[in-house]
Amino acid sequence: MHKTILTSFVTSSLAVLLASSAAFAQSAPGGVSDNKVKIGILNDQSGVYSEFGGKSSVEAAKMAVEDFGGKVLGQPIEIVDADHQNKPDIASNIARQWYDTQQVDAIMELTTSSVALAVQAVGKEKKKIDIVTGAATTDLTGKACTPYGFHWAYDTHALAVGTGGALVKQGGDSWFFLTADYAFGYSLEQQTGDFVKSSGGKIVGAVRHPLATTDFSSFLLQAQSSGAKVVGLANAGLDTANAIKQAAEFGITAGGQRLAALLFTLAEVHGLGLQAAQGLTLTEGYYWNLDDKSREFAKKFFARTKKMPNMVHSGTYSAVTQYLKAIQKAGTDDADAVSKALHEMPVDDFFARGGTVAKNGRMIHDMYLLQVKKPGESKEPWDYFTVLATIPGKEAYMDPAKSGCDLVK
Incomplete structure (x- = not known):
């Protein structure tokens, strides 16, 4: 009987120890929490902006994960998505559910400025990263900036x-x-x-x-x-x-x-x-026919979606990739460590050439002034633009010191 009690005590103690170890590993600053990295793409998939971003942005995110190798720090990467219907209250509820019950680590795309502002506020509260590629308002990196908020593809x-x-x-x-x-x-x-x-x-x-x-x-x-x-x-x-x-x-x-x-x-x-x-x-912020690097991505994107990408689709690919690189650099998916890495790392891919992330979370990169061709000037399907000028990032984007963001001092 004493032997049975001792065995039971040892077994239960071991179980408590293992549970405590697991909990510590879950909250430890190094490594990947929940044994996976989960990214949510939240945007308009059925309304006025569904072609602007929509399901094609989800495909761009999945492409980024596949091209990254499907894992980061040895753990799998998962993409989830939802339609916010251009309603901030719906978007906020989805974001809270994702963060609280579905172990989502970051939310991206966020077409519609009112939605992006609402979700960024939730991210600040929950200490979760958001990278906006679909919304435009400069308030995201101005008066509404947060340590975990980033603005990627363009802005007003x-x-x-x-x-x-x-x-x-x-x-x-x-x-x-x-x-x-x-x-x-x-x-x-x-x-x-x-x-x-x-x-x-x-x-x-x-x-x-x-x-x-x-x-x-x-x-x-x-x-x-x-x-x-x-x-x-x-x-x-x-x-x-x-x-x-x-x-x-x-x-x-x-x-x-x-x-x-x-x-x-x-x-x-x-x-x-x-x-x-x-x-x-x-x-x-991107044109598929700009150069060989742009065309290479566009060709793969077209094979999946039967359309050429715009700056929201390509910007989403860039944002997902950079987020995963930041996790790799930080050695953890902890939001504070990843945010620090995102601010430190240059962005140099087919979307942004020599891009930098300012203290307010604004990713600064070149933009392109384009003119729509006449029907007779188009030489192939989707050949729609003449590039009139390249606008250097420092000219295109607001001086972070004048943005109204409290993080810039």
């Missing part, structure tokens, strides 16, 4: 400098804005307007429209009657495409006004077609 400042700057130089010195009625639209209108005014232009008016509206007639009539030389479309995705289509019906460009698609990518040009999109000036 870069779009304003690129497209806004180009059109002012070409004589477009009076503007009227059609603006999406949420954080992204406000930010894009303000920063483009500020840039236009600082360049000697003027803003003659603006009107705000609901996200995912289908009827732009009243907004376009106001733009037309304003007499502005440039109608700035401070929106994105299907909203921009629909506005361009309806502007043609109202004869806006035929009447001499120019349209500025302030956030327009290859995906939207493809959906609209060259006949309708020709002549538009836009800014992207």
Whole structure:
């Protein structure tokens, strides 16, 4: 009987010791927690921005994991994804569930600025990393910056400098804005307007429209009657495409006004077609036909998705890859250690050449000013852009010291 009691005591003590060891390993600063690295891609997969990022961004993330070898620090890497429906409350709930019950280590893509701001706030609370490639507002690396938040592919400042700057130089010195009625639209209108005014232009008016509206007639009539030389479309995705289509019906460009698609990518040009999109000036952080490195990624992406990537898709691949490299460098998936590594490491891949991460989390890299070709100028499928200029990263992005981020001192 004594032997039985002793054996039971030893067995239970050993079990407690093993459990304690496992718990210590789980929370230890070195190694991978939960014996895996789990990345969530959270974006619009069914709405107005579904082509802008959507399921194609999920494929880009999976490609990055496969090209990395499927493991980091000897542990497997998993991608999960969800549709946030462009609703911050839904996105926040998904983020909390992922962090609290599904062992997700980082969330990426986050199309829609209001969503990205909400999820970044959750990440700050939970001490989890987010890398935004789909949203545009500079608030992410400004007043809403966090030690765990990063902004990767582009932002409203870069779009304003690129497209806004180009059109002012070409004589477009009076503007009227059609603006999406949420954080992204406000930010894009303000920063483009500020840039236009600082360049000697003027803003003659603006009107705000609901996200995912289908009827732009009243907004376009106001733009037309304003007499502005440039109608700035401070929106994105299907909203921009629909506005361009309806502007043609109202004869806006035929009447001499120019349209500025302030956030327009290859995906939207493809959906609209060259006949309708020709002549538009836009800014992207990546173009598939830029050089051999860009084409190499695009060819693999096309084989999986049957479409060429835009800056959101390619930026997501870059962000996932850099996150995994940071885990490898840090020797752990601990968020503080990985954040430190992300700030220290240069970003040098097909997406960003010599990119750097500033103290506010902004990844600074070159942007490209592009013009949509006429149908007769396109030599092959998806050959849609002429590269007008390369905008150096330091010109494209806001000085971190002026961003309003408390982390920059």
